[in-house]
Amino acid sequence: MLEKNEPEEHKIEIKRVEGEPTAAFKGASWSALLIGVTAYLIGLFNATMQLNEKGYYFAILVFGLYAAISLQKAVRDKDEGIPVTGIYYGISWLALVIAISLIAIGLYNATSITLSEKGFYAMAFALSLFAAITVQKNIRDTQRARERE
Template identity: 80%
Template sequence: MSNNDEVVLETEKSKKPKVQIERKEGEPTAAFKGATWAALLIGVAAYLIGLFNATMELNEKGYYFAVLVFGLYSAVSLQKAVRDREEGIPVTNIYYGISWLALVIAISLMGIGLYNAGSIILSEKGFYGMAFVLSLFAAITVQKNIRDTQRARERD
């Protein structure tokens, strides 16, 4: 046996077996969790970077920032209310209705703001709209993943 063969054998022997983390039933995969977090971070970061680099007035930037924060909060709140109802956890009709109303208002404010923004070109309007929608969807999915993971781990 040559020296090269010995090195190969020693390396193969020294390889440690991969530790496989056991996933509970109903828990999302690590890849799915990572993808949703990445989508949320990319959506919010793109929106904020675009806002930072925009040539609009500071009060306009504040408006679009507030609409993003309001939209993210209302989307997560609605997801929680819907999920709670589905699982038999009591949710008052007023909270459920306010959650829906808040999300509709946030989306409307974004749409109306972009429609009326004369200083923003059409491609920028599309950029803000898509980053906003991506962020909302990702926030809902991240919250769902967190809840599914917690629930799966509590079953054991």
């Protein structure tokens, strides 16, 4: 009986430093961010609202993403003992509250879009904010883990 010479299976080892998020978690975070932002933008592109309304919702998305990332950084810096001024910390909170309030008020008062569209924009906005925070956290965790290496 002849034996088959089976090639050895080569597993690719990905070196991951302790404290660094897994590649799967990083990929899921980036995917969620891209899906949320892309869905929101496609919804805006296909919406029948006026261009100034589309600009309003686009600006809220950009403002909300920046505010969420800024707040996450300020909270984490403060937690890790990195100096954060009270004014920056307060403005970060205020900016996020304002962004969420603006999307809520805008959707509540929007008469040109249906209730299901309002829900779509709200969910895409929420997904985008959460994913942006997670992506920023992953980047920082990776950087910190590699600095300890």
